[in-house]
Amino acid sequence: MLDAVSPLAATSTEAKLYDALIIGAGFAGMYQLHSLRDRLGISAHVLEAGDGVGGTWYWNRYPGARCDSESHSYCYHFSDELVQGWEWSERYPSQPEILRYLNYAADKLDLKRDITFKARVVSASYDEGENLWHVRTEQGGHYAARFLITAVGCLSSANLPKIDGISDFQGKWYHTGEWPHEGVDFSGKRVGVIGTGSTGIQAIPVVAAAAKHLTVFQRTANYSIPARNAPLTDDFKKYVRENFAEIRDVMRSTVNGHPWRIADRSVFDVSDEERDKIFEMAWEKGGLRLRAEFRDVLTNEEANEVVSAFLKKKIGQIVKDPAKAAILADIDHGFATKRPPIDTGYFETYNRDNVALVNLRAEPIERITATGVKTSKGEYPLDIIVFATGFDAMTGPLFNLNIAGRNGLALRDVWREGPRSYLGLQVVGFPNLFTITGPGSPSVLTNMIVSIEHHVEWITRCMQHVVASNAQTIETTQQAQDAWVTHVNAVADMTLFPSCNSWYLGANVPGKPRVFMPLPGFPDYAQRCSDVESNDYRGFELTR
Ligand SMILES: Cc1cc2nc3c(=O)[nH]c(=O)nc-3n(C[C@H](O)[C@H](O)[C@H](O)COP(=O)(O)OP(=O)(O)OC[C@H]3O[C@@H](n4cnc5c(N)ncnc54)[C@H](O)[C@@H]3O)c2cc1C
Numbered sequence: 001m002l003d004a005v006s007p008l009a010a011t012s013t014e015a016k017l018y019d020a021l022i023i024g025a026g027f028a029g030m031y032q033l034h035s036l037r038d039r040l041g042i043s044a045h046v047l048e049a050g051d052g053v054g055g056t057w058y059w060n061r062y063p064g065a066r067c068d069s070e071s072h073s074y075c076y077h078f079s080d081e082l083v084q085g086w087e088w089s090e091r092y093p094s095q096p097e098i099l100r101y102l103n104y105a106a107d108k109l110d111l112k113r114d115i116t117f118k119a120r121v122v123s124a125s126y127d128e129g130e131n132l133w134h135v136r137t138e139q140g141g142h143y144a145a146r147f148l149i150t151a152v153g154c155l156s157s158a159n160l161p162k163i164d165g166i167s168d169f170q171g172k173w174y175h176t177g178e179w180p181h182e183g184v185d186f187s188g189k190r191v192g193v194i195g196t197g198s199t200g201i202q203a204i205p206v207v208a209a210a211a212k213h214l215t216v217f218q219r220t221a222n223y224s225i226p227a228r229n230a231p232l233t234d235d236f237k238k239y240v241r242e243n244f245a246e247i248r249d250v251m252r253s254t255v256n257g258h259p260w261r262i263a264d265r266s267v268f269d270v271s272d273e274e275r276d277k278i279f280e281m282a283w284e285k286g287g288l289r290l291r292a293e294f295r296d297v298l299t300n301e302e303a304n305e306v307v308s309a310f311l312k313k314k315i316g317q318i319v320k321d322p323a324k325a326a327i328l329a330d331i332d333h334g335f336a337t338k339r340p341p342i343d344t345g346y347f348e349t350y351n352r353d354n355v356a357l358v359n360l361r362a363e364p365i366e367r368i369t370a371t372g373v374k375t376s377k378g379e380y381p382l383d384i385i386v387f388a389t390g391f392d393a394m395t396g397p398l399f400n401l402n403i404a405g406r407n408g409l410a411l412r413d414v415w416r417e418g419p420r421s422y423l424g425l426q427v428v429g430f431p432n433l434f435t436i437t438g439p440g441s442p443s444v445l446t447n448m449i450v451s452i453e454h455h456v457e458w459i460t461r462c463m464q465h466v467v468a469s470n471a472q473t474i475e476t477t478q479q480a481q482d483a484w485v486t487h488v489n490a491v492a493d494m495t496l497f498p499s500c501n502s503w504y505l506g507a508n509v510p511g512k513p514r515v516f517m518p519l520p521g522f523p524d525y526a527q528r529c530s531d532v533e534s535n536d537y538r539g540f541e542l543t544r
Pocket of ligand 1: 049050054056060068119121122151155199397400401446449
């Protein structure tokens with residue numbers, strides 16, 4: 001334990017005392033625990049609401065739940081031993097396989113002994129006199145530490161829309177992000193799925209195949225690219241094992257953190273014929289690589305329109321009923337300005353006899369009744385309703401912690417007009433608090449493992465610096481934070497991201513301020529973090 005902390009144990013007799021507390025046991029919290037405990041050698045402990053590790057992959061057990069990042073890129077990269085000791089079975093791993101992987105990593109690193117499960121944090125407040133963060137859980141636990149690190153994930157606070165009458169519904173309803181562990185039996189049932197984002201697009205084909213009848217309630221039509229999931233060949237597995245260092249370098253050097261480079265050509269550098277050929281090949285290959293065929297898809301409106309038109313045309317070619325196809329292709333935003341889904345048989349599902357599509361733009365939901373969903377045009381009888389309505393992204397899980405900094409300053413109040421941070425890692429007024437993949441960092445715009453590992457490693461070195469400097473606290477300055485917010489906005493404005501109503505902007509949650517929360521561009525971001533570090537943590541102040 002850190003010398004500077006131990007003597008304070010006497011002042012916090014009822015609290016369990018650690019050098020560092022970490023909230024959340026997903027990819028981020030697990031790696032942070034390993035880094036602090038096994039590399040830095042300080043006492044660290046994790047508090048986790050669930051009764052197992054895994055985070056996203058512990059909670060999201062809905063049918064069809066699967067990763068959109070390719071399996072060989074969606075795993076810890078920091079340890080060759082972990083890489084060599086694990087073999088993925090498919091191009092895109094399913095939720096059960098990722099959960100198995102995270103348990104494998106937790107066991108290999110012997111992490112579970114330093115995690116308290118079923119510990120939902122309900123408050124975290126900084127005591128300036130003691131220089132300790134006091135953390136309390138719903139279950140009555142009280143913990144204290146000099147450093148507090150949030151690893152609560154960007155997508156862990158389920159967003160349930162406020163629709164009148166939900167308590168009247170006599171059937172069963174579920175949110176995909178809090179799916180029952182025992183599963184749901186759809187056989188012989190009339191099911192309604194509300195929401196056609198990434199999750200809805202994964203769940204709909206699987207639910208349609210299992211249920212007697214499925215009604216999809218679509219408010220926002222969406223693009224989707226076939227994933228072309230398949231078992232991995234032995235040759236590919238061998239290639240990954242033998243070339244992992246190179247694959248890792250590629251991931252860290254591209255804007256989205258995926259294991260391929262973005263082509264250095266404009267949509268308009270090639271003839272219409274050649275472009276179509278490129279798109280067709282990318283469509284056949286499947287997955288998110290299509291976005292990387294041209295460099296200007298997310299920066300040039302006309303370029304984006306060309307890609308968007310190609311993808312809309314595909315919907316018309318797959319969906320046989322022209323009325324359904326028109327509703328599905330009536331997309332109001334540019335491709336990839338919202339999180340781009342990939343699928344297995346999504347549009348094909350609308351060719352099934354047991355699948356109906358309701359266009360909520362033409363007939364909004366009025367209420368949920370005892371027997372189903374009532375729109376402005378009619379009533380849809382249902383036995384089960386699935387809410388695939390996403391998350392109160394990025395700020396939601398942080399607000400749920402009720403964080404209070406110096407002088408009782410509440411994070412919720414400080415961020416009332418939208419999140420403000422320095423590097424997405426720290427906030428003025430909250431000393432020794434670090435936010436992994438916080439707003440103002442690339443986070444959800446990347447293959448997230450790349451962003452998570454980068455943050456964990458940066459935070460670990462930063463804490464080492466604080467300890468080595470015999471400092472008590474590290475805290476960003478107002479000036480650094482203001483300049484960072486200006487930078488994040490300027491970068492976002494160079495892209496098409498702010499052009500639509502996405503959850504990146506908080507647009508899916510009524511009353512949430514419209515602020516673009518993540519920062520596009522991983523390599524430039526990582527370079528800036530490096531510069532800060534090598535310039536004696538410029539923009540941070542240490543107190544001794
Ligand atoms: C359905 C789905 C599919 C996804 N697919 C991809 C993908 O293809 N590629 C990609 O890069 N990313 C994807 N993501 C994003 C995914 O969240 C990240 O890749 C990654 O799992 C985040 O890890 P994390 O540890 O930061 O957060 P999480 O995995 O969200 O873990 C956070 C943990 O914190 C805990 N927690 C939260 N609040 C509290 C509290 N108050 N008290 C105690 N514990 C708390 C939660 O229980 C959870 O276990 C997907 C997300 C979802 C929901």
